[in-house]
Amino acid sequence: MPDCNNIVRAMFFISLFGYARVLENGLVRTPPMGWMSWGYYMCGADCEQNPDKCLDEKLILSVADTFYNEGYQEAGFEYIIIDDCWSEHHRDRDGRLVPDSLRFPNGMKYISDYIHSRNLKFGMYTNVADVTCMRYQGSKGHFKVDADTFAQWGVDYIKVDGCFVGEQYLNNAYIHFGGYLNKTNRPMVYSCSWPYYIEFIHNKKPDYPTISKHCNLWRNYHDVVTSWSAVKNIIQHYEDEYSGLEKYHGPGHWNDPDMIDYITLWVKPRMPRKGDIYPSYSLALVNVSGQKRTITVRPSNYGLNCTDGYSVMDIFSKRFLKNITFEDSIDVTVPSEDVILYTLFPL
Numbered sequence: 001m002p003d004c005n006n007i008v009r010a011m012f013f014i015s016l017f018g019y020a021r022v023l024e025n026g027l028v029r030t031p032p033m034g035w036m037s038w039g040y041y042m043c044g045a046d047c048e049q050n051p052d053k054c055l056d057e058k059l060i061l062s063v064a065d066t067f068y069n070e071g072y073q074e075a076g077f078e079y080i081i082i083d084d085c086w087s088e089h090h091r092d093r094d095g096r097l098v099p100d101s102l103r104f105p106n107g108m109k110y111i112s113d114y115i116h117s118r119n120l121k122f123g124m125y126t127n128v129a130d131v132t133c134m135r136y137q138g139s140k141g142h143f144k145v146d147a148d149t150f151a152q153w154g155v156d157y158i159k160v161d162g163c164f165v166g167e168q169y170l171n172n173a174y175i176h177f178g179g180y181l182n183k184t185n186r187p188m189v190y191s192c193s194w195p196y197y198i199e200f201i202h203n204k205k206p207d208y209p210t211i212s213k214h215c216n217l218w219r220n221y222h223d224v225v226t227s228w229s230a231v232k233n234i235i236q237h238y239e240d241e242y243s244g245l246e247k248y249h250g251p252g253h254w255n256d257p258d259m260i261d262y263i264t265l266w267v268k269p270r271m272p273r274k275g276d277i278y279p280s281y282s283l284a285l286v287n288v289s290g291q292k293r294t295i296t297v298r299p300s301n302y303g304l305n306c307t308d309g310y311s312v313m314d315i316f317s318k319r320f321l322k323n324i325t326f327e328d329s330i331d332v333t334v335p336s337e338d339v340i341l342y343t344l345f346p347l
């Protein structure tokens with residue numbers, strides 16, 4: 001005999017999961033960290049005129065060496081990503097993308113193998129239109145062959161841009177390209193510029209529930225450039241939009257502030273440790289202004305209720321600072337243009 005109670009319960013859980021469904025390909029349990037060529041090198045195709053801003057094999061391998069030798073890998077920097085301008089202007093006879101033969105003479109599989117031999121991950125770039133934003137070969141009409149090519153090259157992360165196409169096309173193309181990535185059977189982090197183009201080019205509201213079902217991360221805002229004011233503007237954008245974006249953000253699916261990090265997280269539930277009964281949180285205190293300033297945090301304001309109190313850890317120094325009750329306040333002085341990150345562990 002079917003147990004009605006259990007059926008009701010099962011249906012309840014199905015609808016609950018249905019509502020919160022997001023892309024689950026097992027990747028990026030924490031926000032991906034790494035290096036992308038665009039922020040500083042930009043197109044980097046004119047190596048003769050501009051040898052110090054040359055996007056080529058030598059540059060990419062040197063980034064892998066730097067990550068490996070200089071402690072970046074230990075700090076969590078993992079992805080090395082080639083942005084726009086890496087290809088020839090024509091495809092090969094089988095319709096496949098071809099890396100620029102002067103700048104990438106050994107091809108992309110060679111670079112990918114080198115990066116993997118250092119236990120790091122390799123990322124690449126394309127656009128959903130006929131051409132990329134810098135007018136190299138784009139993926140329109142070639143989604144399957146391009147997804148397969150990236151998989152064959154051992155790509156671990158693919159940034160897909162959205163220049164030069166309409167809103168309706170964007171809303172379909174990202175879903176289809178993601179489908180072809182999935183069919184390659186190679187897990188690749190899928191980074192979509194989708195909401196950025198919907199919001200800032202087409203002036204419409206991005207459909208975040210759909211976006212978070214198909215992408216591992218998505219660009220919310222303008223490109224970062226190598227200036228502190230550009231980074232500050234991005235932080236300010238997240239501060240303004242936080243209540244709309246926050247619910248789509250979590251392991252496997254992230255708001256993408258372009259090339260900066262922890263800063264999107266202000267107060268987030270922390271994964272419980274085994275045996276934890278009480279909820280807990282991590283707090284990131286960010287001050288982008290020019291002045292020093294003290295702020296007060298009271299755990300009870302965030303629904304923390306462990307009657308035995310909490311131990312406060314400074315994450316950067318990995319030191320337990322003090323024990324507090326949930327009604328105590330912590331006064332934190334955040335130096336100007338700095339970040340303090342605390343996690344509260346229930347006692």
Ligand SMILES: *[C@@H]1O[C@H](CO)[C@@H](O)[C@H](O)[C@H]1NC(C)=O
Binds near residue numbers: 024181183187
């Ligand atoms: C493909 O999608 C399924 C269902 O969402 C997922 O379980 C699987 O990990 C994905 N595979 C790849 C290679 O992305």
Ligand SMILES: *[C@@H]1O[C@H](CO)[C@@H](O)[C@H](O)[C@H]1NC(C)=O
Binds near residue numbers: 278279303304305
């Ligand atoms: C503490 O808060 C959690 C999450 O809001 C709740 O489930 C739990 O019942 C609360 N416990 C007590 C003792 O208030």
Ligand SMILES: *[C@@H]1O[C@H](CO)[C@@H](O)[C@H](O)[C@H]1NC(C)=O
Binds near residue numbers: 311320321322323347
């Ligand atoms: C916090 O309390 C725990 C458990 O009583 C204790 O082991 C620890 O030393 C205390 N930490 C501090 C910083 O006082």
Ligand SMILES: CC(=O)N[C@H]1CO[C@H](CO)[C@@H](O)[C@@H]1O
Binds near residue numbers: 288
């Ligand atoms: C998060 C934080 O501490 N923000 C402060 C940074 O400093 C300015 C100026 O002192 C304050 O107005 C902010 O509240």
